[in-house]
Amino acid sequence: MARVSAGELSKLAVLFERHHRALFRYFVSMSRTREMAEDLVQDVFFRMLRYRSSYDPSRPFTAWMYQIARNAGIDQKRGGEVVGIEEYMERHAEPASSSPGPEEHASRGQNLNLLRRALDRLPRDKREILVLSRFQNMKYEQIGEILGCETGTVKVRVYRAMRALEQIYFALEKEKVS
Template sequence: MMKVKKGDLDKLGLLFERYNRPLFSFFYRMCKDSDTSEDLVQSVFERMLKYRESYTGSGTFTTWMFSIARNAHIDHYRKVKRRAIPVEIDEERLEVEEDETAIIDQKEQKKSLLEMALERLDEEKREIVILSRYEGLKYKEIADILNTTEGAIKVKMFRAMKELKDLVTTLSEECSYE
């Protein structure tokens, strides 16, 4: 990124190759929409180019990148909210997921339950879990992204994991009754 900052814009392509999948994964887990996730990944790289002068190199690159990603996600949903586009739950999708859950093996069922539970967490908790468990960021890096303390992230992560566990248990019980 330091080379991009100095004007070697070809290096942005290397960064894209290395980080587009983790960014897509982050966005997809946040919004469950492939097209939106792809658009947001592009937006992050556009912003990285636009704001390259703000990169200092003092923290980790991924912290800076996920800060931009988080802001892009927030900005996107502010625009969507202003347009008053209703967010609807796709009932057919939920029915298909329930049918598939009955067919797949136990390991896949647990993974499916976890994903469903993750979707039910509020956005802040889901974001912290995704950044920590799926993207592999340290609590300090997440704290830097969210502009808070590492201690606050630890507390939020503990609460999010407890709620996630409770949701998985509830969903598991619901599935066993069906």
């Protein structure tokens, strides 16, 4: 990114190849719509170009990139869109993995589709911390930097998010049985 910041715009392609899949997974996990997620990935790379002079090479690039990604997502949600991300997701039932697959019969007899649905129903802040820690495999220190909180706070929030996920998961399981 330091070279992009110095004017070598073509180096943005290297960053794109390295990070666009992870960013896409972040957005699709937060919004559950592929089209919106792709738009937001594109948006992040253009914000990187636009704000390239604000990049501080002494700080981790990934944290900077996810801060941009979070802002892009928040702007999308805040900007008076007729429907918010969650509503959009529910109305435009185009979930990325809507059809049941073999993962339904995974270990512990747990239904991964059910787990996916439980994750989608988590409040945004809890879902985000699980997406960053579990899907993006980020260190808690990095997550703290992105979210602007202490590492210890991140760990506590991960625990709470897992508790909330479990409750929703079991509630969905009950619904399914009854």
